[in-house]
Amino acid sequence: MSSSKDSCGDHGRRCERRRWWRRCIGYTLLFLFLVLLAIFITWLVLRPTKPRFYLRHATVNQFNYSGPPSNLLSTVFQVTVSSRNPNDRIGVHYDRLEAYASYRYQQITLRARLTPLYQGHNDVVLWSPVLFGPAIPIAPYLCDAIKGDVASGFLQLSVRLEGRIRWSVGSWDSGRYRLFVDCPAFLTFQNGVSTAEGAIVQFQQPSRCSVEV
Structure with missing residues (x-):
């Protein structure tokens, strides 16, 4: 028992x-x-809303294309991009952000690292990087397009930004999200003419950028 x-x-x-x-x-x-x-x-x-980006200004100080057979493009761009945080209660941390120029989907400058920063509620911030493209090889299928644009004095580029952002509410921060910004720039060579030394081209009309987060 x-x-x-x-x-x-x-x-x-x-x-x-x-x-x-x-x-x-x-x-x-x-x-x-x-x-x-x-x-x-x-x-x-x-309801966090993604930041709004605008291309405020672009100056092309150099745009030299060597032509066949080397097909090298050397460029220098000065651009100003602004961002506005439309949220009333949410801040944005830009942990990493890089800018570069693209011509018909081909990157034509090196990436410029932008300063990390925090963007408060409804704040506007500006970046003004200089983008360098020292003798970048151009894809053969773009050769005719470049020659045609240079001859006409009209140039269409994209200024792009890529990086990582975080949302911030009080002391709470979200995980990191990938940010991709595409800003179209429609440029006209000074007096409609480009030279072997490279024309100075200016774009001063603000352009709304597409933003993906």
């Missing part, structure tokens, strides 16, 4: 331990669910 009672006691203790573990797991899952639900509700209430 004593052995039977001990067996029943051991079984009861095992059942109690199982119930205790089930309660712990249940409370933990409930706590995680409530935390995630609170974050989700906060996100819906705040």
Whole structure:
């Protein structure tokens, strides 16, 4: 009889331990669910809107194309890009941001690293990088397009920015999100003529950029 009672006691203790573990797991899952639900509700209430970018100014100080057979393009660009945070309660951390120029989907300058910064509610920030393209090889299929644009004195480029951003609400910061900005620039060579030394081209009409986050 004593052995039977001990067996029943051991079984009861095992059942109690199982119930205790089930309660712990249940409370933990409930706590995680409530935390995630609170974050989700906060996100819906705040409704973060991606920042708005504009190309404010662009100056092309050098645009020299060597032509076949080397097909090398040397460029120097001075650009000014602005960003506005349209959110009333959410700040934006720009952890990493790089700018470069593109011609018909080919990168024609090196990447310029922009200063990391925090953008407060409804704040506007400016970057004015100089973009260098020292003897960049151009794809053969672009040769005729470049020669035609140089001859006509009209040039269409894209100023692009890529990086990582975080949303900030009070002391809480989100994870990092990839940022991609594409700013079209429609440029006209000075007096409609380009020279072997490179014409000075200016673009002064603000252009709205497309933004992906």
